[in-house]
Amino acid sequence: MPIIETKKLTKKYRDLVAVNNLNLRINEGEIFGLLGPNGAGKTTTLMMLTTLIPPTSGTAVVNGFDIVKQKDKVRASIGMVFQDPSSDDTLTGYENLKLHGMLYNIPPVEREKRIKEVLKLVELTDRKDELVKNYSGGMRRRLELGRGLMHYPKVLFLDEPTLGLDPQTRDHLWRYISELARRMHISVIITTHYMEEADMLCDRVAIIDAGKIVALDAPSKLKEIIGGDVVTIKSKEPKLDSIKQLSFISKVDVKKEIVSLTVANASTHLAEILATIGQVDSVEVHTPTLSDVFLHYTGREIREDTPEGGWANRVMSFRSKK
């Protein structure tokens, strides 16, 4: 039985359809990614699955409970790490966790035990009595990740977990998340617009665009769709006709002086390609990424450089406003 199943899940805001008839099945124990550009409907989907906003039509079942009719039971089954900071920065790390334990009705003795446990897990034991105000963006994320796990949820939702974090912290968090998912046997649903994140972390990825799923599979399978390696050649006068004759080239794409070729097994055929195409200024070979997959399905590039106001940036600006 899937841990999450959405049935024609839809959310409309006036004329805008944020999530359009979404049908999804997510299995127990898997790390599932919702990948898409900003405004694709990822966060809206998460907000519905976590009962924070009601769907316009359709519904979903989370851990066997209906998100419209059994909100309380859904809430007790899930943990969530929000895109924006949601810990109280006038409290210490420990106090935030204690508060969380009380909200989830964990008895005091057990609560203390679990606070110790998650603090160790997210490596904040020696900073637990410091105010969250003085935490770095990465520490705060880790605290909120630990907090989301404290009540042993069956499903953990992570909304853009590494948005606005530096690459080092990001790597660190990825390791945490995948380790946690394996060790605690929980299903993890993450939204992201970082291709690399989805690729590294997720067992399966749904590519979502304008509220609809355009592709859904394991990252490796998705990349196979591209059907080979991508060779990008910069050339002033490429001999395109001869190139198109080559049997191992499945796709030729030309933009100005840039020729993109999809090639089965590029490493063995590269010499032949270069000999055929004529004068070459530069050449680059890469195995397909999820970016190529996204481009393949939507005809657009996913842009990674347009944060909706980065997580860490927001922390900073809130603090200065205060």
Place this chain on the structure above:
Amino acid sequence: MNSELRGILAIWYRELKVFQREKSRLVGAIVTPVLWLLIFGGGLGSAVSITGLNYQAFIFPGILAQSVLFSSIFFGIYIVWDKKIDFLKEVLISPVSRTSIFLGKVIGGATDSMIQCAILLVIGWIFGAFNIIPGLHLTIFSFIFSLVAVAFMTTSLVSIGLIIGSQMESFEGFQLVSSFLLFPLFFLSGALFPINRLPAWIAPFTFINPITYAVDALRHIILGVSQYGIIPDLSVIAGLAVITVIIGTFAFEKMKL
């Protein structure tokens, strides 16, 4: 323990921690009323006296009510801040019902106001005992009964603040609430002047202002003078507390994120 009860405790715990950390808020909440009492009261009191009472003693209950009024309403409206930092989502996503979250907030805000009020009552006792404000004689009974009256008053005012805050998206309307709600409630409550000889156009506003009855109750408890009598006064503020808590739980149910 019942999960809803522990949820209420959780919210209360958080509010007390915040109160404990943000000492500047408490200092402001104590210093402002003392300034009103000493400077405004002292200045105007040198020119007027009210039916045999020292003016500063006369306004002491009014100044208590003022401090409760402002701190309670602002406490409630401050929930906008919780919304902004997404802390509210963390609370709303927990299995605790919205009613319990609301009640936890009310109890938290009421506790803050009552601690402030207790400190002001002690200061009032000192002023009376050392004859800084002649005629102000606070006893252990007036101390306790004042806090009872304040408990009803702050419960309804925190609820009103939360109702307003739960419907607000940002702090933009904040100033309007001050100008159109807080100051009228304060000025029309008889906190600073007796209400038995008011001009005809002001009297009806004073009559429908619930703060009037809170001030009147405190004046009865502390000074032994009152316009309406303690039973009607307490009935009005207790009734208002019940109504606002009911409306507040409803507003929380409907609150959008």
